[in-house]
Amino acid sequence: MATKVAVVTGGNKGIGFAIVRGLCKRFDGVVYLTSRDINRGTNAVAELNKEGLNPKYHQLDTTDPRSIEVFRDYIKGNYGGLDVLVNNAAIAFKNNAPEPVAVQAEQTLAVNYFAVLSTCELLFPILRNGARVVNVSSSCGHLSNIPSADLRNRLKDPSLTINELSDLMRQYIEAAKQNTHASKWGNSSYVVSKVGLTALSMIQQRMLNDKDIKVNAVHPGYVDTDMTSHKGILTIDQGADAPLFLALDAPDSVKGQYVWSDRRIVNWDGPHP
Numbered sequence: 001m002a003t004k005v006a007v008v009t010g011g012n013k014g015i016g017f018a019i020v021r022g023l024c025k026r027f028d029g030v031v032y033l034t035s036r037d038i039n040r041g042t043n044a045v046a047e048l049n050k051e052g053l054n055p056k057y058h059q060l061d062t063t064d065p066r067s068i069e070v071f072r073d074y075i076k077g078n079y080g081g082l083d084v085l086v087n088n089a090a091i092a093f094k095n096n097a098p099e100p101v102a103v104q105a106e107q108t109l110a111v112n113y114f115a116v117l118s119t120c121e122l123l124f125p126i127l128r129n130g131a132r133v134v135n136v137s138s139s140c141g142h143l144s145n146i147p148s149a150d151l152r153n154r155l156k157d158p159s160l161t162i163n164e165l166s167d168l169m170r171q172y173i174e175a176a177k178q179n180t181h182a183s184k185w186g187n188s189s190y191v192v193s194k195v196g197l198t199a200l201s202m203i204q205q206r207m208l209n210d211k212d213i214k215v216n217a218v219h220p221g222y223v224d225t226d227m228t229s230h231k232g233i234l235t236i237d238q239g240a241d242a243p244l245f246l247a248l249d250a251p252d253s254v255k256g257q258y259v260w261s262d263r264r265i266v267n268w269d270g271p272h273p
């Protein structure tokens, strides 16, 4: 039987690092810690080695299609396919960041939405039967965070395509450039990016329904990492719990869902939990 392969993006620190740690302990196959920066990634691998864990390493910058292609060809050539993909890498500007909203919108959407989309477009063709994809979203990715009812209706429309969703994400960036975004989209590019990612996860599941592949979005909880300036209340291992549950343990019936940090399936277009 082929060796199973699990991959985590942005695995060099924070929740991604703890997801790699958890997979190393429990996944029946090889685990790839990937990072955009080779030094940060190999240092993280060395740290796990000290714990007696042995993840493999590969460079992967999710905003660079060439980097994703090199990684895809490497995995395909060496293992034939992929069994677990955890799309964890993301960025968040701090509340007091000096960058104008237009810059924040473009950069946040580039990493948190468009880079996940291109990672999936390039890696989904090598997913094997039974594969699980975990898109690390956020409580910010709940649909109720979008003020406009019209936009919410479009985002939850079960016939929404990826191209239409990507157009909506581009419309947000344009609105941010004109400074006309707030009334319809709210004030946070991070929120828009994570709502977009959650909507994307549901479309991806619909497109994969004829295959034995599960895609879910997850809110890891409020976690003590660089992203939260270490204000989060959960440890990185606690934050990794729900993503690991979806990658390894969730029943096959859990697909196309938005799952909370306590493993509960949450109604994405219902009231905010």
Ligand code: NAP
Pocket (backbone or CB within 6 Å): 009, 010, 011, 012, 013, 014, 015, 016, 035, 036, 037, 040, 060, 061, 062, 063, 087, 088, 089, 090, 091, 111, 115, 136, 137, 138, 139, 219, 220, 221, 222, 223, 224, 225, 226, 227, 228, 232
């Ligand atoms: P973090 O500590 O800031 O780590 C983010 C990781 O993403 C880093 O490894 C970073 O790499 C990587 N990354 C960023 N851009 C990348 C790119 N273009 N290519 C590859 N890797 C890239 O954040 P975290 O708190 O662990 O967050 C992990 C995930 O959980 C994110 O999706 C975040 O939105 C989500 N989340 C976090 C919280 C929380 O409370 N922490 C709550 C809800 C959701 P570098 O080290 O090179 O920058």
